[in-house]
Amino acid sequence: MPVLGILAAGLLGDGFWGWVDSSVPGRWFDWGRAFGPAGLALGVAGLLFAGAWRLLVGRKGGFAVVAPCALAGLLAVECAVRLSTPQAAFWLAVRSRLGEQPFMREVCYVRLEEAAGRMDSAPAVVVIGSSQVLNGVDVPALDEALRPERRAIRRAMFGMTPLKALCMRAYFPFRPGDLCATMLSEFDFTNQEEFPADWFRPYASWRTLPDVLSCMGARTCRAHWRQAVDGAMAATWELWRMRDGAREIAFHAVGREAAADAASAGSTSASGAALAAEKARGPLQRAAAEEKAFVRLTERLQADGVRFVVFEGDVHPAIQSAFRVAEKRRIRAWLQGFGSASFRYVPIDELGLSFDLGDWKDMTHLSSTGRAKFTWAMAATLQSEP
Amino acid sequence: MVFNSLVFLVFFAIVYVAYRLLPHRGQNVLILVSSYIFYGWWDWRFCGLIALTSLCSWGSGLAIGHFRRRGASRAAWWSCAANVGLNLGILGVFKYYDFFASSAAAAAAALGWTADVPLLRVILPVGISFYTFQALSYTLDVHRGQMRPTRNAVDFCAFVAFFPQLVAGPIERASNLLPQIENPRTVTPEGTREGIWLVAWGLFKKCVIADNLAVLVDGVFNGGGTATAGGAACLLAVYAFAFQIYCDFSGYSDIARGLAKMMGVDLMLNFNNPYFALNPKDFWARWHISLSTWLRDYLYIPLGGNRRGAARKYANLFLTMLLGGLWHGAAWTFVAWGAFHGALLVAYHAWTSWMGFGKGRVDSGRCVWLRRIAMFNLACVGWLFFRAETIAQAWSMLGAIFGRWAWDAQAANILCATILFAAPLWAVQALQVASGRLDAPRRLSPVPRIALWIVMAVGFLLFGNTGGGAFIYFQF
Numbered sequence: 001m002p003v004l005g006i007l008a009a010g011l012l013g014d015g016f017w018g019w020v021d022s023s024v025p026g027r028w029f030d031w032g033r034a035f036g037p038a039g040l041a042l043g044v045a046g047l048l049f050a051g052a053w054r055l056l057v058g059r060k061g062g063f064a065v066v067a068p069c070a071l072a073g074l075l076a077v078e079c080a081v082r083l084s085t086p087q088a089a090f091w092l093a094v095r096s097r098l099g100e101q102p103f104m105r106e107v108c109y110v111r112l113e114e115a116a117g118r119m120d121s122a123p124a125v126v127v128i129g130s131s132q133v134l135n136g137v138d139v140p141a142l143d144e145a146l147r148p149e150r151r152a153i154r155r156a157m158f159g160m161t162p163l164k165a166l167c168m169r170a171y172f173p174f175r176p177g178d179l180c181a182t183m184l185s186e187f188d189f190t191n192q193e194e195f196p197a198d199w200f201r202p203y204a205s206w207r208t209l210p211d212v213l214s215c216m217g218a219r220t221c222r223a224h225w226r227q228a229v230d231g232a233m234a235a236t237w238e239l240w241r242m243r244d245g246a247r248e249i250a251f252h253a254v255g256r257e258a259a260a261d262a263a264s265a266g267s268t269s270a271s272g273a274a275l276a277a278e279k280a281r282g283p284l285q286r287a288a289a290e291e292k293a294f295v296r297l298t299e300r301l302q303a304d305g306v307r308f309v310v311f312e313g314d315v316h317p318a319i320q321s322a323f324r325v326a327e328k329r330r331i332r333a334w335l336q337g338f339g340s341a342s343f344r345y346v347p348i349d350e351l352g353l354s355f356d357l358g359d360w361k362d363m364t365h366l367s368s369t370g371r372a373k374f375t376w377a378m379a380a381t382l383q384s385e386p
Numbered sequence: 387m388v389f390n391s392l393v394f395l396v397f398f399a400i401v402y403v404a405y406r407l408l409p410h411r412g413q414n415v416l417i418l419v420s421s422y423i424f425y426g427w428w429d430w431r432f433c434g435l436i437a438l439t440s441l442c443s444w445g446s447g448l449a450i451g452h453f454r455r456r457g458a459s460r461a462a463w464w465s466c467a468a469n470v471g472l473n474l475g476i477l478g479v480f481k482y483y484d485f486f487a488s489s490a491a492a493a494a495a496a497l498g499w500t501a502d503v504p505l506l507r508v509i510l511p512v513g514i515s516f517y518t519f520q521a522l523s524y525t526l527d528v529h530r531g532q533m534r535p536t537r538n539a540v541d542f543c544a545f546v547a548f549f550p551q552l553v554a555g556p557i558e559r560a561s562n563l564l565p566q567i568e569n570p571r572t573v574t575p576e577g578t579r580e581g582i583w584l585v586a587w588g589l590f591k592k593c594v595i596a597d598n599l600a601v602l603v604d605g606v607f608n609g610g611g612t613a614t615a616g617g618a619a620c621l622l623a624v625y626a627f628a629f630q631i632y633c634d635f636s637g638y639s640d641i642a643r644g645l646a647k648m649m650g651v652d653l654m655l656n657f658n659n660p661y662f663a664l665n666p667k668d669f670w671a672r673w674h675i676s677l678s679t680w681l682r683d684y685l686y687i688p689l690g691g692n693r694r695g696a697a698r699k700y701a702n703l704f705l706t707m708l709l710g711g712l713w714h715g716a717a718w719t720f721v722a723w724g725a726f727h728g729a730l731l732v733a734y735h736a737w738t739s740w741m742g743f744g745k746g747r748v749d750s751g752r753c754v755w756l757r758r759i760a761m762f763n764l765a766c767v768g769w770l771f772f773r774a775e776t777i778a779q780a781w782s783m784l785g786a787i788f789g790r791w792a793w794d795a796q797a798a799n800i801l802c803a804t805i806l807f808a809a810p811l812w813a814v815q816a817l818q819v820a821s822g823r824l825d826a827p828r829r830l831s832p833v834p835r836i837a838l839w840i841v842m843a844v845g846f847l848l849f850g851n852t853g854g855g856a857f858i859y860f861q862f
Contacts, residue, residue: 063579065832070839077844226392230852239847246848251601253802257795 005046010034020089022096022255082238087115094245097252104244106134106157107202110171113153118173120151125382126172126306128165129156129182132313135365136183138375145379150179159199161188162294163287167212169300170205176305179385181378184335185313186327187364189290194220197227202241204234211300215292286327291334302342309385310335311378312348314355316363344385351377387427389641390593390851397424398645405649410570414544417567417649421547425512428553432511435476436547442472443521444542447528447535454531466529470522477518480508485716513553515713519680521546524560526684533561541567550645554638556656556676563653571650583828584644587814590842591637595807596858597851599630602800607773616792620783622800624766627773629808632661634858635674655824661765662819664757666730669765677713681706696739703735704728714772719780723772730764807849810841 010030080086095108118124125146127139133156143152155172157164165182174180193199195216200209209231213221221228233240301308312332315324335345351374359370366374387394401420405413426433446469453462487503494500524542527533536542545564551557606615606623615623639656646653656676663669670678686706692699704725711724774780817826827838 066835066839069832069836070843073836073840074843077840226852229392233847237847239844243848247598250598250803250806250849252799253806254798255795257799 001046001050002043003046005042005044006034006039008042010039017089020093020096078238081242084115084117088112090242090245090249091115094248097248097256099256103158103199104248108245110155110157110168111202114171114173118153118175122148122151123175123177123179124151124153124173125179125181126153126155126174127181128160128168128172129184130160130188131156131158132185132187132364132366133160133183134158135361136313136371136374137378138371141372141375142379142382145376146382150382156182159196161287162290162297163212163215164196164199166215166293166297166300167200167208168203169208169211169297171203174301174304174306178306179309179382180301180306181309181311181382183311183313183374184294184331185315185364186324186331187315188313189294189331190285190287195224195227197224197230198244200227200231201234201244204231204241206235209235211296212293215296216289220289298338298340298343302340307342307344307385308340309344309346309382311346311351311374311381314348316360317357319363346381351381353377387424389638389645390589393427402648406573413571413649414540414567417548418540418544421544421549421552424549425547425552428512429509435480435511435514436517437543439473439476439518439521440543440546441539442469443525443546444536444539446525447542448537450525450528451535462529466525469525473518473522473525477514479506480510480514482712482716484508489718516555516557517546517552519557519677520560523557523680523684524564527560533564536564536568538568548646548651550642550649550651551653554635554642555674556639556642556654557680558653558676559680563651566651573648573650577647577650580825580828581644581647584640584647586644586842587827588637588640588642588644590845591633591640591811593850593852594842594845595811596630596634596637597853598807598849599626599633599804602803603627603630603773605796606800607775607779615786616794616797617786617788617790618793618797619800620786622797622804624770624773624783624787626800626804628661628762628766628769629804629811631769631772631858632657633811658824659815659819661762662758662815663761663765664754665761666727666734666764669761670727670731677710681710685709696736700732700735703731707731718777719771719774722777722780723768726768726771730768810838810845814838 081090091108091111095105095112098104098108125142127133127137127142129137137156139152139154146152153173155168157168160168162184172180200212213228213231298308312335332345332347336347338345353373355366355370355373359367359373361367361370387397397420401416404416408416422433422436425436446465449465450462453459453465484505484507487505491503524533524545528535541564545558545560545567548558548563548567603623603626606619607627636657643653643655654676656674658672658675660669660673663672686702689702689705690698691702705728707728708721708724711720711722711727714720714723770783771777771780774783814827817830818824820826821829823829827835830838
C-alpha cells in the first residue's frame with residue numbers, strides 16, 4: 001500500500017493532468033513528485049490504511065460498526081470532492097470530453113470559475129441571462145469598458161430563464177455593492193419545459209431549491225415529483241450534482257470519438273429555419289412560474305445588497321408578430337412598474353439603439369455587430385449606476 | 387412498477403410494515419393483494435390473465451388429486467394435459483403467434499406464394515413466461531405424485547403471483563415456495579440483514595453496472611452502430627453485454643431474493659458466478675438455474691433424457707436448448723442462441739464420452755483458468771446472437787471482429803468504461819470464488835466491508851440510473 005501511494009503520487013502530475021485535458025503530457029510519471037512531499041504523504045496514507053486493515057482483519061464488526069463507518073467514509077468522499085483541486089480536475093476532464101454540447105460546456109465554465117473563486121476585490125457586474133445575453137453581450141469588452149471601477153463576470157447560460165437563474169443563484173459570485181445585469185425579452189417568461197431537472201441538477205442547492213419549488217407551485221411539483229426528488233438529491237450531494245459530468249468522463253475516458261461529434265452536431269436547413277421562424281411568431285405560452293421566479297430573484301438580490309439592472313431584450317423584426325408585440329408591451333409595463341429601489345429597468349428606447357437586419361444572427365440572437373452596439377450601450381448605462 | 391424506482395420503494399415500505407404487523411393468514415392475503423397491485427401497475431388487464439392461469443392450475447391440481455384418489459389415472463392425465471395445454475396455449479398466443487405467422491408469411495413469400503396471414507398484434511403481458519412455467523411446475527408435480535394439491539386458493543394464487551419473483555423469476559418450484567406460503571414464516575434479524583445486502587447489491591448491479599454498460603452496448607448494436615464500429619469495438623461491446631445481461635438479470639434475482647428474505651421466504655438461487663464455468667454443462671448449472679432445472683425436469687427428462695442411447699440424448703439436449711432459446715423471445719436470434727448452446731452441450735457431452743470421463747477416467751482439473759476464459763468467450767459468442775437485432779447483424783459483427791479489426795477511440799472508451807463499471811463486480815466475484823461462498827462479502831472483516839459499501843454508495847450517487855429502466859428479462 002505505501003508503494004502504491006508513492007506510485008500514485010508520481011502519476012498525479014503531468015500524466016494525470018494530461019489525461020484530464022485529453023492531451024499527451026510531456027511525461028506520464030513524475031519521479032520528483034513520487035519521491036517528494038506528495039509521495040511521502042500518499043505513502044504514509046497507504047501505510048496507515050494497510051495498518052488499519054491488518055488490525056481489523058478477523059475482528060467482528062456488525063451493522064453497528066459498519067454502517068456508521070461507511071456513512072463517515074461516504075461523507076469524507078463528499079467533502080473531498082468539494083475541494084477546489086478535485087473540482088478543477090473534474091470539470092476540466094469533463095470539458096475536454098464534451099464535443100458539441102454547449103450546455104455542459106457552460107456548466108463546466110461556471111463550475112471551474114466557482115472552484116477558482118473570485119480574486120478581484122473590485123465591485124463587479126455579474127452578467128446573467130440566456131443565449132440572448134451570451135450572443136448579445138461581449139463580456140470581455142464590457143469588462144474593459146467598466147474598469148477600473150468595476151469588473152464584468154459572465155454567468156449567462158443557454159436557456160437561462162428567471163426560474164433557472166433563481167436555481168443557479170448560489171453560483172453567482174455576488175458581494176454587497178455588486179450589480180447584476182441581464183437582458184430579458186417576452187420569450188424569457190414563457191414555458192419551455194415544465195420542470196427542467198437536467199438544467200437544475202448541476203446547480204441545485206438548499207439555498208435556492210425551496211425558492212424554485214415554491215415558484216413552480218405545489219401542483220407542478222406533485223406532477224413532477226421524481227424531478228423534485230432529483231433536485232433534492234442534487235441540493236444535498238455534490239456527487240449527485242457531478243453525475244452528468246461523471247458519465248461524460250466514464251463514457252469518453254480517452255476522449256470523444258469523431259463519429260459521435262458528427263452525429264450530435266446539428267444542421268440547419270433553409271426550410272428548418274423558416275419553420276423555426278414561423279413557430280417563433282406564434283403565440284407564446286406564458287409561465288406564471290417564471291414571473292414569480294423573477295420577483296423572487298429580485299427580492300433575493302436586494303436582500304444580498306445587489307442592484308439588479310434589467311435591459312429590455314429584442315428579437316428579429318421578422319418574428320415581431322402582433323402577439324409578440326402585445327406581449328412585449330405587457331412585459332415592459334410590468335417591469336417598468338416594479339417598485340424597488342434596487343431594481344432598474346432599461347427599455348431599448350432608452351439605450352438609443354436601433355438594430356438593423358445585419359445586426360441579427362438569427363431570429364433571437366444578435367450578430368457580432370449587434371453585440372458590439374449593445375455592449376457599448378450597456379456599458380454606458382452601467383457606468384452611470386452608483 | 388420496477389424495483390429500481392421510487393414508486394416501488396414507497397410500495398414495498400407500506401407492504402412490509404403491514405406484513406410485519408399481520409398474522410400468517412393476513413400476510414398471505416396481503417401478498418396476494420399487493421402482488422396483483424404490483425402486476426396491475428404495468429397494465430391492469432394483465433391481472434385477468436394471471437388470475438386465469440392461477441385458478442385453472444389450482445383447479446387442475448385439485449382435479450388431479452381427486453382422480454388419483456379414485457384410481458382414475460387417465461382422467462388425472464387429461465386434467466393435467468388440459469391445464470398444460472391451456473397455459474401453453476395462452477403463452478403461445480400472446481408470445482409466439484405473431485412471430486410464427488409473420489415467419490410463415492415470409493417463408494411463403496420467399497417461395498413465391500402469397501399468404502395473407504392475420505396478425506393479432508397483442509401486447510405481451512410482462513412475466514408471462516415466468517409465471518406460466520411456475521404454475522405448470524405445480525400441475526406437473528401434483529400429477530407425478532411429488533406433491534399434494536393445495537386446497538387454499540389464496541395461498542396458491544399468492545404462490546403464482548408472489549411479487550418479488552413474479553415478472554423475472556426465479557421460476558420457483560411449487561415444492562419450494564408453496565409450503566413457505568402455506569406455513570407460518572419467521573422473519574429473523576439475520577435474514578433481514580441478508581435481505582438488505584441482497585437488495586442493495588442487486589440494485590447496484592442493475593442501476594450502476596448494467597444500465598451504464600447498456601449505453602456502451604447500445605451505441606454499437608443499435609441504430610446502425612455496427613456498420614461504423616471497428617472489430618475491437620464490436621468485440622468489447624459483446625464483452626460489455628455479457629456483463630450487462632449478467633448484472634441486469636442476476637441483479638433482479640438478488641433483489642427478488644432479498645425482498646423475499648425480508649419477508650421470511652427463501653427463494654432459490656438463480657445464478658452462481660456463471661462466467662467462472664469450466665464447460666457448457668457447468669455454465670448451465672450456474673446461469674438461470676431455475677430455468678435450466680425446469681427444462682431438465684419437465685422437458686429433457688420426459689423426452690427420454692440420456693436413457694435411450696447417445697444419439698437420442700444429444701437430440702433431446704439440442705431440442706431442449708432450442709426451446710429454451712425460444713422461451714426467451716419470439717425472434718430467430720433467440721432461437722440461434724439456444725441452438726448454439728445446444729450444439730455446445732452436445733459437443734461437450736460427446737467429447738466427455740469419447741474421453742471416457744465418468745467411466746473410470748477422471749478429469750485432471752488442469753488449466754482451470756484457461757477453461758474458464760474459453761467458456762466465457764464461447765458464452766459471449768452466444769450473447770452476440772442474443773443481443774443482435776437480426777441474425778445478419780450478428781454475422782456482420784463476427785465479420786468485423788475477425789475481418790475488420792481496428793483499434794480506435796470507441797474501443798478504448800468501451801474498454802475503460804467496462805473496467806470502471808465492472809471492477810466492483812469482479813472484486814466481489816473473485817472473493818466469492820476464492821472463498822467458495824456466495825455470502826463472502828457479508829463475511830468480510832469490517833474495513834473491506836466498509837470500503838465496499840462506500841464504493842456502492844458513491845457509485846449510486848455518481849452513476850446510478852434513476853430513470854427506473856426496465857430489466858432485460860421483463861421482455862421474456
